[in-house]
Amino acid sequence: MSVPKRATDVPSWNGILPPSMKLPFIDTPDSVTYNAMKLAELTPDPRMREILVGLVRHMHDFTRETSITTDEWLKGIKFMAAFANQRQPPHIEYMLLLDVFGVSTLVDTINNPPVKNATASDVIGPFFMPDAPDKENKDTIVDDTNGIGKAEYLYFEGRILTTDGQPIPNVSVEVWEVDEEGLYDLQYESRDAPNGRGRFRSRADGTFEFRGVVPSAYPIPLSPPLESLMNAWNRHNMRAAHVHFWVKAPGFRELITQLYPDNNEWVTTDGVFGGKRSLVINLKRVDDKSESEKRGIPGARRSTMLSSTSCC
Ligand SMILES: [Fe+2]
CATH class of the missing domain: 1.10.286 (GTP Cyclohydrolase I; Chain A, domain 1)
Incomplete structure (x- = not known):
C-alpha cells in the first residue's frame, strides 16, 4: 500500500510539546x-x-x-473570510474594518496623546501612497489641465513650528487629498502617475504653500461584507472632507494628521471617527482675481485659501 503524498500546504505539527502544567x-x-x-x-x-x-x-x-449562537459564530467566520476576497488589497479591507469600528483612531489617540502647542494627530487612512512627487512651494498637487470640474481651488498656506514657536526649515510635508470627484488617484482603474499628492519642503521661516482643490466629503469604499455591516449598523459611510498631511523632520516626532474644513456636516459622525476639534480649520473665500492669479490659480477662477500651523 502506498503512503499518500502530503500536499505541501497541509499543516504539520509545529514541534511544540504540551506544557508540563496540569x-x-x-x-x-x-x-x-x-x-x-x-x-x-x-x-x-x-x-x-x-x-x-x-x-x-x-x-x-x-x-x-x-x-x-453557533449560527452567529459561523456568520462571523464567513464575514471575515469574505474580506480576504475583495477587489481591493486585503490590507485596505482590514484597515477599513478596523477604521469603522474606531479601532484605528483609538490606536492613534493612545499612541499620540496631545502635546501642548502641537497639531493633533489623526489616522493615516488606507489611501496613502509613498510615491508622491517632490514639489516646489506654490506648486499644484492636482492635475488641472482639463479644469477641476465641480471643485473649487484651494490654496493652502502653512507653517512648521516647534512647540515653542520656532520655525523649522526644510521639513518634509507630504500632502494627499481626493480630487474633484471625491476620489483618490489609486481608486481609478488606471493610475499612470500620482495625482492629488505632493511632497513639499518648508522654507527657512517654516512656511510652505501649495495649490489643490477644496476637499469634498467622500464615501468610504464599501466591499459587500463591509456594506452589509454598515447597513446592519444603520451607519453612513461618509468621511468628512479633509486633507492629509505627513510631516517629517530629523530630530522631531513625525506628525500624521488631517485637517477638516469647517461647516463639515459629517465631522462628528465621521465613518472612521476622524476629526478632532482642533483639526477643524476655517477656509477663507477669496473672490479677488488678482489675489487668485498671484497664487497661480488659473484664469479668473475663485480661489480659496486656508492657513494653519503645524508643529512636529
Ligand atoms: Fe482621506
Missing part, C-alpha cells in the same frame, strides 16, 4: 476560558503574552456576554 478537562464554558488563559499566560515574549492574554480574555468575555 489543566482541567474542558467541561464547562468557564473551563474553556480558564485553559485558554493559562496557555496564553505561557507565551514566551512578554509583550506578545500581554496582548494574547488580553485578547483571549476579551474575546471570551464578549462571546459569553453576548451569548453568541
